[in-house]
Amino acid sequence: MAIQLVWLKRDLRVRDHAPLAAAAERGPVVVLYVYEPELLAAPDHDASHLRFVNACLAELDRELRARGHDGITFRVGAMPEVLEELHRDVGVEALHSHEETGGALTYARDKRVAAWAKARGVPWFEYPQTGVVRRLRTRDGWARRWQVRMAQPIVETPEALRGGSALARGTLLEERDLGLLPSTKDEALLGGATRGRELLDSFLAKRGKNYRSDMSSPVEGWEGCSRLAPYLAYGALSMREVYKATRVRVDELRAQRVPRKKDPELTAWLQSLSSFEGRLHWHCHFMQKLEDEPRIEFENMSRACDGLRENDHRPELFEAWCAGQTGYPLVDACMRALHAGGWVNFRMRAMLVSFASYHLWLHWRPTSVYLARQFLDFEPGIHFSQAQMQSGTTGINAVRIYSPTKQVIDQDPHGVFIRRYVPELAAVPDAYIAEPWKMPPLEQAAMGFTVGKSYPAPIVDHAEAVAEAKRRVFSQRRTPAAREEAAKVFEKHGSRRGPRTRRTPASS
Numbered sequence: 480m481a482i483q484l485v486w487l488k489r490d491l492r493v494r495d496h497a498p499l500a501a502a503a504e505r506g507p508v509v510v511l512y513v514y515e516p517e518l519l520a521a522p523d524h525d526a527s528h529l530r531f532v533n534a535c536l537a538e539l540d541r542e543l544r545a546r547g548h549d550g551i552t553f554r555v556g557a558m559p560e561v562l563e564e565l566h567r568d569v570g571v572e573a574l575h576s577h578e579e580t581g582g583a584l585t586y587a588r589d590k591r592v593a594a595w596a597k598a599r600g601v602p603w604f605e606y607p608q609t610g611v612v613r614r615l616r617t618r619d620g621w622a623r624r625w626q627v628r629m630a631q632p633i634v635e636t637p638e639a640l641r642g643g644s645a646l647a648r649g650t651l652l653e654e655r656d657l658g659l660l661p662s663t664k665d666e667a668l669l670g671g672a673t674r675g676r677e678l679l680d681s682f683l684a685k686r687g688k689n690y691r692s693d694m695s696s697p698v699e700g701w702e703g704c705s706r707l708a709p710y711l712a713y714g715a716l717s718m719r720e721v722y723k724a725t726r727v728r729v730d731e732l733r734a735q736r737v738p739r740k741k742d743p744e745l746t747a748w749l750q751s752l753s754s755f756e757g758r759l760h761w762h763c764h765f766m767q768k769l770e771d772e773p774r775i776e777f778e779n780m781s782r783a784c785d786g787l788r789e790n791d792h793r794p795e796l797f798e799a800w801c802a803g804q805t806g807y808p809l810v811d812a813c814m815r816a817l818h819a820g821g822w823v824n825f826r827m828r829a830m831l832v833s834f835a836s837y838h839l840w841l842h843w844r845p846t847s848v849y850l851a852r853q854f855l856d857f858e859p860g861i862h863f864s865q866a867q868m869q870s871g872t873t874g875i876n877a878v879r880i881y882s883p884t885k886q887v888i889d890q891d892p893h894g895v896f897i898r899r900y901v902p903e904l905a906a907v908p909d910a911y912i913a914e915p916w917k918m919p920p921l922e923q924a925a926m927g928f929t930v931g932k933s934y935p936a937p938i939v940d941h942a943e944a945v946a947e948a949k950r951r952v953f954s955q956r957r958t959p960a961a962r963e964e965a966a967k968v969f970e971k972h973g974s975r976r977g978p979r980t981r982r983t984p985a986s987s
């Protein structure tokens with residue numbers, strides 16, 4: 480019996496799943512998930528990703544069975560060898576999958592799959608699932624194309640799905656089965672479309688009201704941000720579903736407006752949802768950068784930045800940053816929050832990278848790979864583009880150096896977040912929570928707390944490190960080569976919506 484093969488990648492859902500719907504129309508379907516050892520061993524992979532993926536797969540399997548299908552077929556192995564085996568056993572009439580904007584490993588693997596499909600005469604149908612456009616010639620008009628994609632109707636799940644191939648199903652495999660150490664991120668969100676939808680609903684109904692003001696705070700952001708990123712990264716929810724649900728809510732809120740009557744609550748909602756929609760757009764805008772220029776996973780977006788940090792790696796600084804032991808409470812709290820649950824909000828991610836790239840003068844590549852493992856929502860296109868943006872290597876974005884002490888005053892003045900993740904500082908008074916090293920020795924002694932012993936002294940001096948970083952970055956930015964590269968980068972990747980360079984301050 481020849482089959483239609485649906486290859487699940489980062490699209491772990493049944494709703495709005497074009498490959499599944501198209502395959503089901505053509506004949507009996509085998510739904511395949513492959514645990515690929517090469518990807519599991521990659522430096523950006525973490526067991527927490529696998530755990531999230533498995534929870535999505537378990538729900539997907541139940542959804543398929545509820546529609547009369549015999550469930551996911553699991554395999555471990557390299558593509559396209561797995562395909563060759565399936566083709567030999569049951570005959571693959573056509574292969575269906577979503578387009579993937581991944582890193583170098585998945586890009587190379589997809590090329591091998593394409594070559595296999597061509598050699599075997601098996602058509603491979605790839606369907607877009609975000610606003611990312613394949614083989615894009617120009618960024619002009621991209622935002623309009625994004626709107627068109629999002630306006631397309633949701634692809635409904637086929638009510639009945641024919642399976643019935645003679646293939647052995649295989650089973651879902653956990654960390655130990657695949658030779659990985661178990662995930663230690665006990666606070667991480669659980670995978671699955673149902674959980675994702677619950678978060679979407681609670682965000683749109685309640686949590687999102689103050690999104691615009693909450694999003695920068697590591698305290699309020701916990702509840703006030705949508706927390707949808709891992710569900711989008713692994714495709715438990717489609718971008719279109721999230722976008723459409725947001726539009727429905729915006730229309731509902733607008734309908735509540737009373738002419739000439741001020742309603743601060745309604746205003747807060749509408750402003751927040753406008754910011755949220757903007758970020759859904761950014762999701763694909765950043766992914767498009769990697770789609771258009773895969774080399775930016777490894778190389779500076781602006782080649783004029785080559786040599787800026789490449790030879791300055793100091794392992795002791797890198798290790799202290801990775802361990803959350805820099806002596807800067809907010810930096811350490813963020814890193815330890817990531818160790819515990821795989822999430823911090825955007826502002827804190829930006830600050831972590833800024834601290835590594837400017838204060839510690841570390842190259843973005845090792846730091847971004849380390850963070851990729853920590854983020855439950857690791858999405859290569861967003862991740863590497865953002866890491867470069869926060870490190871000043873895109874050439875087109877304003878240099879923004881966050882002060883890790885000012886951020887405490889602005890975002891966590893009472894140390895709520897800091898004390899949760901850096902318990903050594905639990906008893907430190909608010910007045911010193913940003914800079915515990917400034918606490919007088921007598922006060923330290925009275926508390927049984929010693930900077931340098933109970934908690935590290937700062938590994939670098941903020942003012943000196945920032946002055947040196949600015950000197951290096953701005954002397955590079957002034958060169959003709961830097962300007963030339965910036966023009967090229969803008970032409971290829973720049974958002975056509977705002978000004979050429981964001982006028983954000985050099986430090987904040």
Ligand SMILES: Cc1cc2nc3c(=O)[nH]c(=O)nc-3n(C[C@H](O)[C@H](O)[C@H](O)COP(=O)(O)OP(=O)(O)OC[C@H]3O[C@@H](n4cnc5c(N)ncnc54)[C@H](O)[C@@H]3O)c2cc1C
Nearest residue numbers: 704705706707708758761762825828829856857858862865
């Ligand atoms: C250095 C760095 C690395 C990052 N790496 C990732 C990553 O690997 N995966 C990832 O999804 N996001 C990444 N982000 C972007 C952003 O921080 C996260 O998307 C966001 O914090 C996730 O939380 P949330 O789902 O509650 O987002 P919300 O604030 O509720 O936003 C809604 C959705 O919009 C998208 N989004 C939000 N902010 C951005 C942004 N600045 N750029 C692009 N898309 C955005 C995400 O899909 C997010 O789920 C990174 C940011 C920085 C500074």
